[in-house]
Amino acid sequence: MSLVTEVVVPRYGIAWYPWAVQYFFLIALSYTSLWVAAPGIILGKQSWLNTSRLALLACVSTTLVAPVALLADLHQPLRFWHFYAHPTPWSWMSIGSFLLPLHLVCTVLLAWLAWRPALKARSQANDSWFSRIAGWIAWGNWQVSRKVMVLVGLAALATSLGMMIYTGAEVAIVKGRPLWHTAWLPPMFVATGAIGVCGLILFLNRLSGMRNADTNRQMLGIMAGACVVAGFIALTWFLDGANAVSGSVAAALDSVDQSSAWRTTAIEGGTAGVLLAVLAFLVRRAPGRRKAFGWILGLLALHVAWMFRWVVLMNVQTVARNSAGFHDYEIALGSYGLTGVIGIFGLWLTALLLIELFVPWREASLDPRRDAPAPADHSSATDAPASSASASADSQGVRHG
Amino acid sequence: MDPIRRSLLGQLARLSAGAAMVPWSSVASAGINDQPARREGDPTKRYGMLIDLRQCIGCQACTVSCHIENDAPLGNFRTIVSQFEVEEENTGEVATFMLPRLCNHCDNPPCVPVCPVQATYQRQDGIVVVDNDRCVGCAYCVNACPYDARFINEKTQTADKCTFCAHRLEAGLLPACVESCVGGARMIGNMRDPDSEISRMMEKHRDELMVLQPEKGTVPQVFYLGMDERFTQRPEAEPGIWDVINEAGKELGYEFGH
Known part of the structure; x- marks a missing residue:
């Protein structure tokens, strides 16, 4: 020795x-939020409509901001066009560079089509600039058929699956980092993404004033399920590698064994995950608790989804x-560090606020004839057919609430 | 945990997880992340390096000459000689182990297929290079290299690495590190030519040569003679350097431990 x-x-x-x-x-919030938007916006399930409207807002805002963060991580951001001048089908990152704009176009197109009936309605209301801008965004008085909407929705779902696969594979194929090089990382990205998006929608449900009881119930249900799935993935990852000399689990055990910082991270991460799962199960059982604590749980879920990515990618x-x-890593203050993190969250908030300001997203619908609410100002109801009265009552009351 | 229980746990995991794993493994083997065709360079040659550790005295002449030749930023190195103090526990004898590091110009380089714009590629003579005009600085290759042979050059904001001094080879010169090596420890040559010095050395010492992290399947083409097998992996060592910070919180540099 x-x-x-x-x-x-x-x-x-x-x-x-x-x-x-x-x-x-x-991007994980983007593709998972599209799945939550699907039942109400693409498949026309009435009981999911309000949840899906929130999910569509989450989806558009995250899809718009995510590519900015990606671009900023390049050391030569202005050379992004090289991705398209030199397509490289054997590189996951190159595949991603083609999928990402497709995903962006499909989701934004879907959202735009779903928001247009409400935009048209607002453009005919007497709301000065907001009406005028709504008219510009609506871009004409035409209406696509339900079939087109479903087709666009299915295309968006296809690209979301592509995004899910590429973002996972891109990291998991890196042999140079044993901790990443495991087939269990991509499914864990998806599971924690699902946890995060439930949290985001719970939070937006409260923040937007919608306070929809069904949304709380649905999201807490999915969150509890996603926690179980994530736990299962983590356990299987561990069991699968527990008898290996090298590889992802061995590297993780080494790190936890040798570094007190990693021990703290493991304990914090484990505690937050278990706490979230337990709380999700407890809170989802009673409507009163769902209403009171749903959004707090939402914030915890977002924290878990974000921290998982921080630990995986940075630590x-x-x-x-x-x-x-x-190696020592202390987050820098500048654009390579804290400013970048805060800046992206700021941009995201800006995107949310701009949509909130100019788009009546609460009235997004697959089928305007069935779902579109009568405009808040009843005297100018010109676009809503008589059969629309029932579905609209809850959404118009909170338009500015 | 005893081996039988561990393997049982593994089997259990595979039973429960096997079904879910199938689609992922098929995606991974669908040709994505395979090596692209090599381009440029002389197809009749295959450059490799042999480092005779018995001759290395750890003088860092290679480090310095490479730094000057290739204008790397301070703190980044295309080659460096890692040094370790090895103390025999029984006898208390102390020795120094020197390990020159550089790009291994692997035959299966993990950094090449990940590049999204084909800026990094392998030439037909085996040298792995980066086209700095095309590189977008995504740093995917930096993470993909298990040897830490790559870095982002802060001056060019693109990926940077050892090129075996391809520009010097083309001019009929030796790489800066080989040229400056005091002990003659570094040797470069065409391994396709059976009469080259490197081919003859490799033939002579075939059983003693070692490469770094052979289990990664990268097939490195920098061979070490006189290697201690423990050092082919991440060293199980006491980390020996600390950052020294002055009273104002400004970094002064490194200080060695103890």
């Missing part, structure tokens, strides 16, 4: 910055590959 001490080794920095965390966080990069110990 001998004792080895490092005397000269270089210090290796991290290569992906917190921008990557923001991208992976937002894993601090595990040295060719020297002993762990």
